[in-house]
Amino acid sequence: MAEHRHFSAQYQELENGIIEITFSGDLGCDQCAVEFDKFSVGADRSIIKKAKEDLQKVNLLINANGLGNLKDVVVSPLMQSVDRTKAYENRTAVYGAPPLIKTLVDTIVALTRHDEVRFFSTREEALVWLNAEPRASL
Numbered sequence: 001m002a003e004h005r006h007f008s009a010q011y012q013e014l015e016n017g018i019i020e021i022t023f024s025g026d027l028g029c030d031q032c033a034v035e036f037d038k039f040s041v042g043a044d045r046s047i048i049k050k051a052k053e054d055l056q057k058v059n060l061l062i063n064a065n066g067l068g069n070l071k072d073v074v075v076s077p078l079m080q081s082v083d084r085t086k087a088y089e090n091r092t093a094v095y096g097a098p099p100l101i102k103t104l105v106d107t108i109v110a111l112t113r114h115d116e117v118r119f120f121s122t123r124e125e126a127l128v129w130l131n132a133e134p135r136a137s138l
């Protein structure tokens with residue numbers, strides 16, 4: 001088995017109200033869960049601030065290329081994060097997600113009733129979908 005890589009994440013504002021979040025690591029231990037929670041609280045605050053400034057919901061671009069294992073420890077912080085921000089989110093495009101992560105995200109999407117989430121193989125396809133329609137106003 002490959003060695004455990006602790007979770008890390010990056011937040012970046014692109015043009016057209018798109019926020020790209022890059023996740024990497026395994027999210028497989030308690031320390032990872034703490035890191036995830038810390039990151040998502042800060043990122044959520046920035047997402048809400050950006051949407052309020054623009055008076056438009058933001059589009060999220062999630063780069064999951066570097067994600068390895070996901071364990072149950074992240075389900076609860078992930079759901080809390082989606083609940084905090086979904087009113088400020090237009091579309092969410094996830095690219096590069098391995099099958100296990102798709103399954104987990106699908107579960108969270110169903111539980112939180114966040115219906116504008118799609119998966120893509122490439123960043124280009126994800127961007128096309130995000131830019132296909134004007135962002136909803138807040």
Ligand SMILES: [Zn+2]
Pocket residue numbers: 004005006007027028029030031032
């Ligand atoms: Zn870890």
